Amino acid sequence: MQSKYKISLLRASLLAAAVALALWTPMAPPAAALLLWLSVGWLFITALVLDFSHRRSPGLPWQMLAGTLLLGLIAAAPERHALLIWAWGAVFMLPQHRWAAIFNACAAMLSCLLLAPVVSLPEWLLMVLSLATLSVLALSRTHQLINMNGDIRQRLRLVPGANLWAGEQLLRDLLREQTRSEREAIHAEVLVIQVKRHQLWPVAQQLCELTYKFENVYRLNGTTLATLILSRTSKEAAKRRELLCAVLPDSAAIYHQPLMEIELASLSIEALSRYPKHRLSEAA
Amino acid sequence: MRVQPLPKRLMTAAYSASMFIMVGYMMWLYAMGSYRELLIPLFLAMLLLVSLLMHLGQGFRPCIPRILLLASIYIAVLTATYTQPSPAPLWLGLPIAATFLLLPLWSALSLNIVCLSAWWWLAPFETTAFSLSHVALTLLLALPPWEHARRRALLRATDPNDSDCDAYHIDTLKERLNNEFQRAAMLNKRLAVLVLHLPQLDMAEEQFGHRAQTALLGALCSEVNSRCRDHDILGRAGNATFWLVLPDTSESGALLVRERLQRALSRRVLVETGQLEARITTCLPLRKESFERYVQRLEARAEAIANV
Numbered sequence: 001m002q003s004k005y006k007i008s009l010l011r012a013s014l015l016a017a018a019v020a021l022a023l024w025t026p027m028a029p030p031a032a033a034l035l036l037w038l039s040v041g042w043l044f045i046t047a048l049v050l051d052f053s054h055r056r057s058p059g060l061p062w063q064m065l066a067g068t069l070l071l072g073l074i075a076a077a078p079e080r081h082a083l084l085i086w087a088w089g090a091v092f093m094l095p096q097h098r099w100a101a102i103f104n105a106c107a108a109m110l111s112c113l114l115l116a117p118v119v120s121l122p123e124w125l126l127m128v129l130s131l132a133t134l135s136v137l138a139l140s141r142t143h144q145l146i147n148m149n150g151d152i153r154q155r156l157r158l159v160p161g162a163n164l165w166a167g168e169q170l171l172r173d174l175l176r177e178q179t180r181s182e183r184e185a186i187h188a189e190v191l192v193i194q195v196k197r198h199q200l201w202p203v204a205q206q207l208c209e210l211t212y213k214f215e216n217v218y219r220l221n222g223t224t225l226a227t228l229i230l231s232r233t234s235k236e237a238a239k240r241r242e243l244l245c246a247v248l249p250d251s252a253a254i255y256h257q258p259l260m261e262i263e264l265a266s267l268s269i270e271a272l273s274r275y276p277k278h279r280l281s282e283a284a
Numbered sequence: 285m286r287v288q289p290l291p292k293r294l295m296t297a298a299y300s301a302s303m304f305i306m307v308g309y310m311m312w313l314y315a316m317g318s319y320r321e322l323l324i325p326l327f328l329a330m331l332l333l334v335s336l337l338m339h340l341g342q343g344f345r346p347c348i349p350r351i352l353l354l355a356s357i358y359i360a361v362l363t364a365t366y367t368q369p370s371p372a373p374l375w376l377g378l379p380i381a382a383t384f385l386l387l388p389l390w391s392a393l394s395l396n397i398v399c400l401s402a403w404w405w406l407a408p409f410e411t412t413a414f415s416l417s418h419v420a421l422t423l424l425l426a427l428p429p430w431e432h433a434r435r436r437a438l439l440r441a442t443d444p445n446d447s448d449c450d451a452y453h454i455d456t457l458k459e460r461l462n463n464e465f466q467r468a469a470m471l472n473k474r475l476a477v478l479v480l481h482l483p484q485l486d487m488a489e490e491q492f493g494h495r496a497q498t499a500l501l502g503a504l505c506s507e508v509n510s511r512c513r514d515h516d517i518l519g520r521a522g523n524a525t526f527w528l529v530l531p532d533t534s535e536s537g538a539l540l541v542r543e544r545l546q547r548a549l550s551r552r553v554l555v556e557t558g559q560l561e562a563r564i565t566t567c568l569p570l571r572k573e574s575f576e577r578y579v580q581r582l583e584a585r586a587e588a589i590a591n592v
Contacts, residue, residue, distance in 0.1 A: 007437075010430040017423035024416050052438060083417045086377035086425070089385055093428035095435075119372050122312060126305065130378060133301040137385045138428075140294035145432055147291065157442050176514045184532050186471050212470065214463035232471055 007052050014047035032077040039069045053159040063096040067104040074111040079118050085111060088131060092138035095146055101139075108135070163208045163216055167269040170218040170226055174267070177228060178259050187234045188259040191241065193225045194276040195252045200225065203248060210244055224273040234258070299339050302353060303332040306360070324363050328356040350386045357382045376403070377421055389429040396422050446520045449501035450509065457519025457527060458579065464517070464531050465575050474568075476538035477582060478528040478545070480504070481563045481589045485524040488557050496556045503552050503560055511548055512541075525586045538566045563589045 018040045025036045042065065070091060073081050088108045096104070112128050119127065158164045174190065181188035195203050204225055207217045211227055218226045229244075231237040245254055253276035310325040335349035335356075358379050365375065379399070383392045400418055440447075444456040452460060461477070468475040482504060488496040508518050508528060517529040528545075530538055542564045552560040567585045569578045 007434055010427075010434050013423065013426055013430050017420065017427060020416065020420040020423050024420055052434075052441070081417075082372070082374045083377045083421055084424075085374065086381035087421060089381040090425045090428045093385070094431065115374075119374065123372055126309065127374065129301070129305050129308075133298050133305065134378075134381055134385060136294050136298040136301065137382075140291040140298065141385060141432075143291040143294065145435065147289070157444070159442075180515050180531075184471070184473055212463075212466060213459075214467040214470075230467070230471065 007050060011047045011050055014043050014050070018043035018047070028080065029077055032073070032080060035069065035072045035076045039073065042066075042069060061097060061100045063091065063094045063100045064103050066094070067091050067100075067107045071107040071111050075114055078114050082115055082118055085115060085127070085131065086134070089134040089138050092135045093142055095142050105135075158219060162205075163211075163213060164204055165216050165218050167218055167220040167226075167272075169216070170220070170272070171264075171267065171269065173216065173218075173228065174259065174262065175264055177230075178262070178264065181230065181259055186230055186232055187237050188228060188230050189237055189241075189256050190259060190262065190272075191227050191229055191244070192220070192255045192272055192275045193227075193248065193252055194223055194254075194273075195225070195249065197223050199249055199252075203252065206247060207244075210247060220269050220273040224276075226272065228259075229256075295339060296336070299332065299336040299349065299353065302356075303329060303336055306332055306356070309360075321363070321367050324359065328360055331356050354379075354382055354386045376418065380418070380422055381425055384425045384429060389426070389433060392429070393426060448498060449520065450505045451526060452517065452519035454519065454521055457517070457521060457529075460517050460519070461527070461529050461579070462575055464529055465569065465578065468531065468569075473532045474534050476530045476533040476535065476566060476568050478530065478538060478542055479521075479565050479567055479582060479586050479589065480508075480526040480528060480545075481586060482524045482526075482561070483563065483590075484557050484561050492556045496554075499554055500557060500560070503554060504549070504562065507548050507552055507560075508545065511545060521582070521586060525590065527582060527586075535566065535568055538568070542566060563592065565589050 021036050021043070022040045025033050025040075028036060046062075070084060070087055073084055088104075088111070091104050091108075092101070108131065112124075112131065115127070116124050158166060177188055193203070193207070200219070200223060204217060204219065207225060207227055211217065211229070215228045215230055220226055229237055229240060231240060241256060248254070255275040257275070306325055306329040310322060310329055313319075313322050313325060331352055335352035338344045338352070339346070339349040361375050361379050380396055383395050383399075386392075387395065400415070400422065403418070404415060444452050446453040451457075464475055467473070482500060485497060485500055488500050504526065505518065508526075512518070512528070512530075515531060517527075517531075519527055519529070521527045528541075530541060533541070546562065546564055549560050549562045554560060565585060565588075567582050573581075
């Protein structure tokens with residue numbers, strides 16, 4: 001498949017970079033060798049944990065780790081690793097948060113300063129200016145990618161082939177399902193489930209298996225999932241809900257509400273994901 | 285004046301910055317009194333000015349100024365390496381990085397491989413450590429474009445819409461139809477599907493090109509989407525075939541929708557292809573029919589109206 005092919009090429013490329021860095025370690029001073037091996041390890045682990053889904057893309061600022069390693073490499077042996085200064089172009093090509101970008105920009109400036117004793121002053125000035133221009137080019141390329149993503153990201157499913165969707169989709173589906181269930185005279189309710197962070201993906205998978213194909217599962221945030229339950233009557237819905245609750249982990253906080261009672265105009269994903277907590281505090 | 289999008293503005297900044305850097309380099313050479321080397325930076329500064337103007341102007345393909353910029357970087361670095369008395373090895377990394385930033389991944393990789401082997405042949409710096417650092421830099425710089433490619437492939441795999449028009453593509457369509465089929469069975473509701481065929485589509489592509497085809501598809505999708513309920517599902521089942529899934533709709537309801545659509549579509553007139561022509565037929569699931577059988581029947585129905 002085309003997509004699998006893309007990811008195995010990326011993995012091969014990560015491993016090749018790790019091997020090249022490992023071959024570069026002999027004759028390095030100890031500090032530089034240590035950092036080289038750290039970078040090799042990081043590339044290697046990244047290659048291993050790579051997967052083809054949207055599970056990991058937001059959140060973790062791993063771009064800062066890349067920047068730190070690069071800064072460390074240059075600081076450990078400025079003369080030997082001077083060439084790596086151009087790798088900052090690669091760091092800025094990664095899509096990243098604003099503050100990760102600011103951190104990386106500072107690190108790039110610092111590594112330029114570290115290189116100042118190695119080259120002559122006019123050369124150094126020229127190098128800083130060229131590097132700045134390169135970084136602007138890299139940022140422009142990243143923004144092209146982000147622009148392309150923006151509108152698709154809202155309607156996408158999180159794992160190819162699974163019935164798991166982004167939270168924005170839930171707001172749209174709620175609106176649609178409200179009119180539809182009224183017209184078809186069926187009972188629809190939304191189920192919000194809060195679990196521990198590490199249980200999220202297994203529970204999401206379980207939910208996908210336990211619900212019908214036409215009842216989507218949504219990820220609201222790092223700890224909260226939601227699903228729609230459609231049944232003929234409210235009694236049948238209660239029975240299905242009990243079955244679902246029996247399978248979910250005990251620590252999960254579950255909240256349900258019929259679709260008809262939800263005020264959609266003022267609803268947001270944050271408000272929905274806070275529902276289970278509210279109910280628990282009311283009960284206590 | 286229209287405000288340019290951010291990537292374009294950043295590119296403009298990069299082009300002008302590189303031109304000013306080249307002018308600065310030229311002035312520095314002039315101040316140092318090395319008049320003989322002045323000619324090439326002068327030429328390159330003009331080249332960069334041309335590429336900046338091409339980038340700002342309309343009607344040029346965006347790859348041409350990029351290639352000009354890349355070529356001037358290569359020329360500048362090569363001449364500097366050969367004419368300066370003690371060139372820093374650091375500068376050979378600049379063209380490698382610029383290649384990955386300015387060219388698509390595969391062409392950048394092959395260009396860099398060619399350059400690396402050329403350098404090995406006639407390099408002024410011949411130690412293995414040095415060439416190893418080049419290989420490492422090349423591989424590191426290639427990583428972000430790979431990551432971009434992965435994200436793009438991932439978006440394509442998870443985007444439910446067809447790439448040409450505002451309708452679901454075939455995989456999502458079949459999945460949603462399956463969902464509706466199951467839902468109708470579980471909740472005891474009815475289901476109807478309209479099969480639409482655009483006989484003008486192939487002709488539009490052959491005679492007027494891709495744009496006419498996109499216009500035709502866009503017209504169909506906007507007409508259908510504006511005249512349907514929110515939960516009706518429009519998807520592209522084949523090149524010129526669409527399915528419109530109508531949940532909780534009886535046969536007479538489907539026929540009514542068909543009439544309405546037929547009338548609305550025939551009123552739509554496009555510049556190149558003229559009046560929008562569409563053949564529409566209904567196809568309802570039979571009692572106790574399996575989903576696979578129903579899809580086969582839908583496909584056969586589409587075939588039948590395509591070959592009238």
